[in-house]
Amino acid sequence: MDNVGMTARRRGSAPRAIFFGVSSLLFAASVWATYVWRSSMAAMAGTPMPGGWTMPALWAPTCGRTWLDAAVPFAGMWNVMMIAMMLPSVAPVLWRYFEAVADGCSIRAGAMTALAGAGYFLVWLVVGLLVFAARTQFAAIAVQAPSLAHTAPAMAGVVVAIAGTLQFTAWKGRWLAACGMLPSCGHAGVGVRAAARQGARLGRHCLYCCGNLMAALLAAGVMDRPAMALVTIAITAERLAPASFSGRVARGIGVAAIMVGVVMVVRTVTA
Template identity: 70%
Template sequence: MDAIGGTPMPGGWTMSALWTPMCGRTWFDAAVSFAGMWNVMMVAMMLPAMAPALWRFFEAADDGGAARAGAMTVIVGAGYFLVWLAVGVLVFAVGAQLAALAVEAPALAHTAPALAGVVVAIAGVLQFSAWKARWLACCGSAPSCGDARVDLRSALHHGLRLGRHCVCCCGNLMAALLAAGVMDRPAMALVAAAIAGERWVPLRAGGRFARGIGVAAVALGVAMVVRAVAG
């Protein structure tokens, strides 16, 4: 990630080379490269948060034997990360368009740091919403938000459903990460810890934990806006 580099932009920020093809490469090459790094990032970030749901599935499917239950659990994980891969394709398409706009419109590029702060602050506000509470309750419920049966089709469907639920539940935090810098390792670590914490903290305390994350995100977003305006 450190070797990716970027282009200095008006407003004092750096546009990552992830969003544009490098010399001698096509847009398809850039998309494939982004998808590969996105997948690695998602596995590292989301596997700790996903572990309780995978374990619940394994326990529910264990009647068919540990080896078969383990194989079906892998299929669940594959379906889950397939959803995140689809999100990554959409993220790259949007990010590439925004990068092109930033290059063509220096005035827009100058406002990017402040806009990033607004996105982070909005992500924090959403931590207090009923929408967030509903999805967290679903993610934390036992055994899960679907029936675990030991066959390939239902395991894949279960993984896809878990992925969709996870995107809905932590989409605001992922948007904050994208605004702060998709490959910024400290930001990745903080968001990964926040997402995992929301799922590992007991349901009753999970709401308070989510709101605490919201307070921190709003404060960070406001600080980003103030720094951008002052700069």
């Protein structure tokens, strides 16, 4: 009986090892691709702007390039970046979904989990397209309005400080508790639509929960590697922390963000 039990446990642990092994490889590949993309963008000369900052070539208007020409590659790399940032915190949730739909068939459960993951990152893809539209429009206006460009660094600091303040709200606590929830065993929907719908629901919850931190990253600079790393660590820490401790983690992140935002504003005003 002991040998049978050990064999069953080994078989049960195999899908888990495969799932997190594949997730780790996907995470490593997305980090590498993001690094290469950011390095290539950093090598491109930006546009010096009033206020002492430089507009990255990613957002700068370019003659002969249509909106679609620029949006398609950005959308692809945005989703790669989102995989690098969000996979560490969403992988455990997707594993719970895998367990909920397994029902003795790992291949089918793997396909359903992949669809749920696709639904999750589709939400972030839509967000990326909206971000691209907003940032390129702001860039076009800033080029024509030096007074607006001059205030951009201070505005970025204000956005970071507001993002930190939201960490203390009941709204943040509610969505932080909800964004990791997917159906438990026996309550998960089966089928392509159900899997995609569950992933999209999880993505929407995470957007509500992490949207303020993503806004802080966009304000600080989406091309800034340290900022991206810090926001990734913050999102992962507050979501993976025990429920009794996650509120304190979120508030600690809020204090840090407020301090960074204030420093950004002060530095701009005194420059």
